[in-house]
Amino acid sequence: MSFFAAFIYRQFIHEPPVPIASFKDKTIIVTGASSGLGLEACRWMVRLGASQVILACRNVDKAEAAAKDIQATTLCSSDTLKVWHLDMSSYASVQVFSDRVKTELPRVDVFIANAGLGTRTFRMTEDNEETITTNLISTSLLAFLLHPKLRETATKYSTQTHFTVVGSELYEVAKFKESKAPAGQLFATLNDKSKANMFDRYNVSKLLVMFVVKQIALLSPISSSEVIVNCVAPGELHREIDNRAARIAIKLLARPTEVGARTLVHGVSVGPESHGQYVPDCKITPTAGLTKGEVGVELQGRVWVELRQKLEAIRPGVTSLS
Template identity: 45%
Template sequence: MPSPSSPGAFFYSQVIYHPPLPTKKLTGQTVIVTGSNVGLGLEAARHFVRLDANKVILAVRNLEKGQKAKQSIVSSEKTKADVVEVWKLDLGDYRSVKEFTARAQGLERLDIVIENAGILTTKWSMMEENESTITTNVVSQFLHAIPLLPKMRETAIKFNTLPRLVFTTSFVHWLTKFPERKEDKIFAALADPKKARMGDRYNVSKLIEIYCVQELAELQSASQKEGRVIINHVNPGWVVSEVMREWTGLKQMIFRIVRSLVARPTEVGARTLVNAAEGGEETHGQYMDDCGVGKRAPLVITEEGKAIQKKLWTELSQKLESIQPGILQNI
């Protein structure tokens, strides 16, 4: 089969392959899904409710839209209203992220976390001390995920389970050459508007996220702390969503036509997130693609890629510690 970056492989994945409907029951479990008022996050949350999760937390930026998403799930799955909760989470605001993780410490258990929220924009703007895409798709992902690990380990020990931390990444990491990797300070370069390549920024953010997920998984494996947590990341494929809502006119029309021909329905794409959340030891640190361990771009797996991973993690660690001192002790 061609590499995932080839037209043949892309066509096979998008048109021929059909992710199976998840059937593994999650009775009694607690799940958090970020970015779950629309799109992949909403449909993944709907699946988790269907699979009998005891509590599904919709982590959303807009509480009103989150409540509408909750009602949609309660109605379609004919479940009790208290199964679905709506919590505030704005990945563009570090205070919001820290408030969410502090609140999560009060949960009785935490079995699954889906780090799904993200943005795609070609417009330059700053959020906190980074360009908005980097803040949302990278820094805040880990500012949110790492403090949740102790609760997940506690769950593993108390309930004899195997919690999963899943990041939604993407096949688009194949599409960037990531020239910023050659900068002395990568995050600083990405925060410089004079150096910004916003047309490639989403691809870059997903590649950086992959590097950092892999490093986090390696550190988790090396930790001597009790309680095993599986950490992986998943490519949902090209899915029907509003992620390209910035595009207008002829560009938007062409995009919608092509999308209608090859993009997965949102519910079908969401199955891949649930599949990753069912993954066993063999998925730890892995890139999940078409409900199996997939191929990563050469820039990830070469010796150069391994060095980039270490460099990015060092820079990210410094950022995280400056935002929340002591955060790395949670790993």
């Protein structure tokens, strides 16, 4: 299906089903849960019986207000929801957060890497342009740092655990001109402000994080860890659009956030067949765009070589999942 046909199908024909999976006894972490999809996904999982939900957010006051809102609408116990600080623009914060998860939580069943941003402004955080640091590097760092905890939970409680990344359908239209860079220069090129195409940057970040999901599945097959790693996409909600006319049009066409959030809940309920897969609209779907064919395999390899170096520089040994 073409990108446009898929858009029409998503926005007008198919509505993600109401989630019914049980999250009884489960401990859940959602990043960027202070608003939008993250907040609504937390609300769903509390309704579906989760025993502990951690809202991992950079703005603690905003997250506390979100937790109160969930409590008021679901009438859950105040102990069910906790707010923990996490700033994805800081590798130190990501590591402090992960260490806290490992030491303070007896189990982690579900991790939704939802925090993300799209911006036309070029700004550096840590060693990369901000979109790349937040949507790709910190998200990948969390996946590798917490994989052992998810594996431990799966073994200890004879279950399967999930690490689900919130991607975007827009990965498919990423142009990624920076991929023409010489070997070993992908990130250096993305970090060159004079060459940056910030209209494409968000799409590129979602393309690259899709490669990471596929790469983790290669490094840690489901048979060896019982940790399911997948990537969901929620359909178009109105907030990603800058252009005024497009914003008005999309507002008319867009899904309510609660409906988009069902796709996140589905991603963490779906079985091992989703490992390493793309699951937009609650359906496992072959990936397209620059992930396709030999070109996609080659590009994934190049991205991984450079990303691995970055992750190892932040926390040596983090990428060995065995």
